Amino acid sequence: MVLTPRLELIGITKRYPGVQANNNISLKVMPGEIHALLGENGAGKSTLVKCIYGVQKADSGTLIWEGKKTQVTSPNIARRLGIGMVFQHFSLFDAMTVEENIVLGVSNKLAKAGIKEKITEISSRYGLPLDPQRYVQTLSVGERQRIEVVRCLLQNPSLLIMDEPTSVLTPQETESLFKTLNQLSKDGVSILYISHKLHEIKELCHTATILRMGNLVDTCNPKNETPRSLAEKMMGKSLEKPTRIKNSPFGKPQILLNNLSYKANQSYGTDLKNISLEVRGGEILGIAGVAGNGQRELMKVLSGEELSNPPESIVVSEKNVGNTGPNDRRSLGMVFVPEERLGHGAVPQMGLSENAFLSGFTRMKLANYGFLRKIETDIYASNIITNYDVKTSGIRSLAASLSGGNLQKFIFGREIIQNPNIVIAMQPTWGVDAGSAAYIRQSLIDLAEQGAAVLVISQDLEELYEIVDTICVIYEGKLSSPKQLEDISTEEVGMLMGGVIINSQEDNPLNGI
Amino acid sequence: MIIEFVIPALLTIITASTPLVFAAIGEIVVEKSGVLNLGVEGMMIVGAVGAFAVTVKTGDPYIGVIAGAFSGLLLSFIFGFLTLYLYSNQVATGLALTIFGVGFSALLGHEFVGQTINSLPKLNPSFLSDIPGLGPLVFAQDFMVYLSVLMTILVTWFLMRSRWGLVLRAVGENHDAAHSIGFSVTLIRLLAVLFGGAMAGLGGAYLSLAHTPLWVENMSAGRGWIALALVVFASWRPWRAFFGAYLFGGITIIQLYAQGFGVDVPSQILSMLPYLVTIIVLVMISRDDFRIRISAPACLGKSFHPYG
Numbered sequence: 001m002v003l004t005p006r007l008e009l010i011g012i013t014k015r016y017p018g019v020q021a022n023n024n025i026s027l028k029v030m031p032g033e034i035h036a037l038l039g040e041n042g043a044g045k046s047t048l049v050k051c052i053y054g055v056q057k058a059d060s061g062t063l064i065w066e067g068k069k070t071q072v073t074s075p076n077i078a079r080r081l082g083i084g085m086v087f088q089h090f091s092l093f094d095a096m097t098v099e100e101n102i103v104l105g106v107s108n109k110l111a112k113a114g115i116k117e118k119i120t121e122i123s124s125r126y127g128l129p130l131d132p133q134r135y136v137q138t139l140s141v142g143e144r145q146r147i148e149v150v151r152c153l154l155q156n157p158s159l160l161i162m163d164e165p166t167s168v169l170t171p172q173e174t175e176s177l178f179k180t181l182n183q184l185s186k187d188g189v190s191i192l193y194i195s196h197k198l199h200e201i202k203e204l205c206h207t208a209t210i211l212r213m214g215n216l217v218d219t220c221n222p223k224n225e226t227p228r229s230l231a232e233k234m235m236g237k238s239l240e241k242p243t244r245i246k247n248s249p250f251g252k253p254q255i256l257l258n259n260l261s262y263k264a265n266q267s268y269g270t271d272l273k274n275i276s277l278e279v280r281g282g283e284i285l286g287i288a289g290v291a292g293n294g295q296r297e298l299m300k301v302l303s304g305e306e307l308s309n310p311p312e313s314i315v316v317s318e319k320n321v322g323n324t325g326p327n328d329r330r331s332l333g334m335v336f337v338p339e340e341r342l343g344h345g346a347v348p349q350m351g352l353s354e355n356a357f358l359s360g361f362t363r364m365k366l367a368n369y370g371f372l373r374k375i376e377t378d379i380y381a382s383n384i385i386t387n388y389d390v391k392t393s394g395i396r397s398l399a400a401s402l403s404g405g406n407l408q409k410f411i412f413g414r415e416i417i418q419n420p421n422i423v424i425a426m427q428p429t430w431g432v433d434a435g436s437a438a439y440i441r442q443s444l445i446d447l448a449e450q451g452a453a454v455l456v457i458s459q460d461l462e463e464l465y466e467i468v469d470t471i472c473v474i475y476e477g478k479l480s481s482p483k484q485l486e487d488i489s490t491e492e493v494g495m496l497m498g499g500v501i502i503n504s505q506e507d508n509p510l511n512g513i
Numbered sequence: 514m515i516i517e518f519v520i521p522a523l524l525t526i527i528t529a530s531t532p533l534v535f536a537a538i539g540e541i542v543v544e545k546s547g548v549l550n551l552g553v554e555g556m557m558i559v560g561a562v563g564a565f566a567v568t569v570k571t572g573d574p575y576i577g578v579i580a581g582a583f584s585g586l587l588l589s590f591i592f593g594f595l596t597l598y599l600y601s602n603q604v605a606t607g608l609a610l611t612i613f614g615v616g617f618s619a620l621l622g623h624e625f626v627g628q629t630i631n632s633l634p635k636l637n638p639s640f641l642s643d644i645p646g647l648g649p650l651v652f653a654q655d656f657m658v659y660l661s662v663l664m665t666i667l668v669t670w671f672l673m674r675s676r677w678g679l680v681l682r683a684v685g686e687n688h689d690a691a692h693s694i695g696f697s698v699t700l701i702r703l704l705a706v707l708f709g710g711a712m713a714g715l716g717g718a719y720l721s722l723a724h725t726p727l728w729v730e731n732m733s734a735g736r737g738w739i740a741l742a743l744v745v746f747a748s749w750r751p752w753r754a755f756f757g758a759y760l761f762g763g764i765t766i767i768q769l770y771a772q773g774f775g776v777d778v779p780s781q782i783l784s785m786l787p788y789l790v791t792i793i794v795l796v797m798i799s800r801d802d803f804r805i806r807i808s809a810p811a812c813l814g815k816s817f818h819p820y821g
Contacts, residue, residue, distance in 0.1 A: 055693050075695030091690035093683050095807045104683050105694050108676060137806060 004067040006031045006159055006190045007052070012061035014047055021047040022058070023214045029159065034181065034191045036201045036222060038234055039211035040433035041405035042391065045194050048211070049161050052192070053085045054078045079107070084157030086148045086165050092136050098147055099132035105151040115154075122150050125180075138269070140291035149177075160184065161192045164431055166200060178204055196433050197462075198227035212236055231434040242441040242466060244449075250469075251281030254422050254453035255334075256315040260322075262301050262308050270294035270477045272301065277472070277479065279453040281421070284444065285482065286468035287457045290497050294477035295457050296339070299426045302455070303336045304329045316422065330362045335415035337425040339457075341404065345411045348400035352392065355399050356381040356414050363418040380417070388413030389439065405436035412440055416447060423447055426457040441467050461493065475499050522770055523650055527658055528724050530762025532557070532716035534661040536740035537747070537754040538668050539712025544744055545672060546705035547685035547812035551607025552592055553713050554737025555614020560585040560717025562618040565728045566625055574633045578657065578718045585714020586707050588614055593706035597699050600816045615731060625728040632726035633657065633719075657719050662755075664712070669751040681705060685810035688817040698817050713737065742791040748798050748808040761787045 005028040014022040021044045029035045037045045050056040052063065054072040063070055065081055072078045078085075092101050102119055116132060123130045128146040136144060149165060160181075166174045181191055181204065195201055201208060202222045210218040210233050218233050225233075232238055255278065262272040272294050279285045289295055300306040302314070304326040311320035316332050326336070336359075338344040346355045357377045361367045366377045381395040390410045392402055399407060408428070415423065428444065429437035445467055448454045457474075458464055464471060465485065472482045473496035480496050495501045536553050543550050550556075563584025568577030592610050595601045633655040672678040681701060684691045688698045716736070721728055739761055747753035768783040799805045 054695075075693060079695065087693065091687075091693045093686040093690060095686050095811060096679075096683065100679055100683075103676070104679060104691075135803075135807065137803075 003030060005029060005064070006033075006066055007192075008064040009048075009052070010062040010064070012048065012051055012058045012063075014044075014051060014056065014058045016047075020214045022051070022211075025061070025211070025216050027209045027216070027219070029190045029192060031158075031190055032185050032188045033207060034185050034193055034205045036205035036208040037192060037194045037211065038198075038201065038208050038230060040234055040435055041403035041431075042213075043211040043234070043433075044214040045211055046163060049085065049163060049192060049194065052078070053083060053161060079155060079157075082156075082158035083161065084152040084155050084159070085161040085163070086145075086152050087163055090144050090148055092144055092147060094135070094137035096136060097132065098130050098134055098136060098139075101136055101147055102132075102151045102154065106154050118154055119150060122153050140296060143292055153180075157189065159190045159192065161194075163194045164196065165193075166195060166197060174200070196431070196437065198230045198434060201230065202227060210234055234433070235435045242438055242445055244445050244467065250283045251451055253278040253280050254316070255279050255455070258313050258315065260301065260308055260313040262297055262306065264297050265306075270297055272297050272477045275479045277482065279422070279455050281451045281453050282448050283470060284448045284454040284456060284468045285470045285472070286464035287455070287472055287474050287479070288461055288464055288493055288497055289457075289459065289474035291459055293474050295426065295459075295474060297477070298474065299336075299338060299424070299457060302424050303338065327362055330359070330418075333363075333419075333421035335359070335418055335420040335423055337408075337411055337415055337423070337428055339426040339430070341407050341411060342400060346399040346407060349398055351396045351398060352385070352390075352402075352410060353378050353381040353395040355410075356384060356395075359414055360418055384410055384413035384417060387417070388443075405432040408432050408440060409436055412443055416443055420447070421452050423452055423454045424457075425455070427459065428456060429458075429460065429463055437463075461490065465490075473497050475502070478502075518770075520650060522766060525769075526759065526763045526766045527650075527654060529766050530759045531658050531661050532719045532724065532736055533740050533743060533758035533762055534665065534755055535657075535716035535719065536713045536737060537743040537758055538661075538664055538751055539709040539716075540740055540744045541747070541749055541751055541754055542668060542672070542681070542712075543705050543709035544813055545685045545749060545810055546681050546702045547688060547810050547815065547817075548593075548596065548702050548706055549603045549607065549814040550589065550592055550610070550706060550709055551604060551741065552588070552610025552614065552737075553709075553740050554733055554735065555611035556585040556588045556710050556713035557614075557717035557720070557737045557740075558618040558731070558733040559588050559614045559621075560714030561721040561732060562622040562625070562717075562728060563714065564718030565630065565721040566621065568630045568722060569625055569628055572631065574631055574722050577630075577722055578633070578715065581718025581722070582711040582714040585717060586711040589706050589710020589713070592710070593703045596816065597702050597706070600818065603814050603816070611737065619730045622728045622730065626730070628728065630722070630726055633723040655723055657715070657723065660715075665751050665755045672751065682810070685812055688812050688815070692817070692819060699819065702817075713740070716740070739787050742788055746787075746791045746794045748794070748804075749810070750808070760790075 007029040010026050012022050012025045025048060037048065039045045047056060051058040052072065054074045054077055057073065063072060070081065072081070093104070099116065099119065103115055119130065119132055122128070123146070128150055130146055130150060136147070145165065152160060166177060185191060193205055202225065205222050208220055208222040208230065209216060212234060222230060257275050257277040260272060260275040264271050270293060275298070287295070301308045304324060308314060308322040311322040314320070314322040316329065316334060319332060321329055321332065342348045347358065357366050357372065360380060364380055366373050366380065378395055384390065385392060385395065388409045390413065391406050402410065423444065425444065428440055432440065441463065444454055444456065456464065456468060468485060470482045471485055471488060471493065473480045473493060475496060476499065536557055540550065540553055560581040564577040564581030567580035568574045588610065592606055595606050596603045635653050635655050637653050672682065680696055684696060684698050684701050692698050717733060720732055725732070743754050743757045743761065746757045764783055764786050768778060768780055771778055798808065
């Protein structure tokens, strides 16, 4: 007996103006199969799943659902068929509560019958804690993703599409999600899984379809591959792993935090409590932690978006900068790569050249008595694009038109060319493909080797282990004492992140420095 | 003596406020769906002339009310079609709608100037309205006063308690997300715009059938703009808009009585008041980042392009 595939695509083609997003893609997903969709940013994975889910309309091609040729023209139809999707860019409503957001994403019938109990049940069963009454805008990225996952699971889908579900989860959370996914797969639910974390694909998925520049390049069994070979298939060239040659001892401290405390002015923010820290020249210090433990507040205070008292709580180049704004800090050689690329790191509806100007004008001297130095700005922007391998049609393209990885490379390039002494980066490779991520990590390492102090706030432990020298964990606004990477085990970091053991600096200030 | 004076004053405040309630409640629904329709003034005045003309022709002010709502709805359909299907700029289109409405109503109403009609009758259940003081005030109004209260209750319930109200707010909050979840953003917005148009039309009908049962060119006299200001004043909440309408309606009436008593407040100051108060309220709610984001629809005034 031949099993009917749950979903079969034949020759799906989709063009956007100027881009061939999908070119003649065919694939089959069997019942209970966990099927990986791999490719770099901009390879067309998101477009393909959007066509399946009815958000986008394919230009040509056939979709066969459980043996029947079907037209999925809207997400409602997709959901009625039993297709559920967790989006990469969240489909959430900031000004509404968690519960309202979930109610909006499920059918009317489901919404009426004790939705609160169901939310609590699903979120406890799959380890996705949520407070239904909180407003989404008060939540961290990681918490927001939980809403999407819960919303999807509430509908008992027979095909679940997950667009990078684990990029912001802790290892423990990822593990419990995998248990859930494996259980779902045993129950016959098919899963279409997009992720950049190749070892996850190898562990979880039964089949992998690999896309490159909109074309299908390979279908393979990821169990027989290595993360490296998968990455190379995606890129079509060999992957260079970031290398760290640590030959010189660290220099003098570039940035010092002295008992930094900060009261979050947003409701549901996390207060920072007595954080002390130093990052020396040549050192990469990583701050691990589960989303919502004060990372956002720490980033705001470090970048000068929010001021902190007293001024000496932050010291840069022997100057107290706690009460100065971002531009003053930039002129002292600090640069920032915030978590949110669109809206924080770059203005979405402005061109790359203008975006380059906005952060670079102080240090690159792009303004002349209030006048723009247009030619210099354009040169600066083109330098970023060529030196940091940003794929774009030119310096006039809008920031919003770049894929996540490319925009992040652009933002990094923009900051690095300013020749900083201190780099503060948050979630530097979130949602970025393997090739670009390796590139970005390598540039952080290179910066440190040139003597800059680098501070990375990330939830991606693997990333931190790949690049940092010193690691500490933020938990409920408190920072654990920094440890050399060799002196601390992954389990210990995990326990610190979960608050199982507390090693806060309040008890032993400046321990380990 | 106080009763003799206060009761008629309160009665006129009710007539002055009711049109504002209709127009503001309608605009709240429109703005909650993410559409900024600045054409309220235009829709009101067209509603007023439509209601008046039909009442003259049929002799029945109830049919006139329906005609007023329908006129406002037709005008809002033009706006909805232009902004939602042809993606024209909402601010510019709304302003044009007001200018168009004022001119168009003058053209239509030309032959009705100076004509008289039966104004909208007051309901008069004699046993209740005989209660001294309270009776005429609460129980002897025309049906539209009660309708305005009912609509406020219904819209509050719809927006805050019903699933479709939640969907409407979601569309106004983040149209891309609403689209990807599977709601028809354009259709929902069109329905909201039509509802707003009909409500503004009702407000206009009240002006020409009950407030002053006459047709005078430009008789809405800026009430559409006050209704728009009220929406912000009320931070998009129907009940606040209701009481705001009575506050603003009250100010205009008290001004007249004050002059009668010889208290000489320049009328210009009083007509500035609604806008001044709105600006102060706007400043106050905007001070709190959280509150402005919770109350103001995030997609207000933005065009939505599906598949784009």
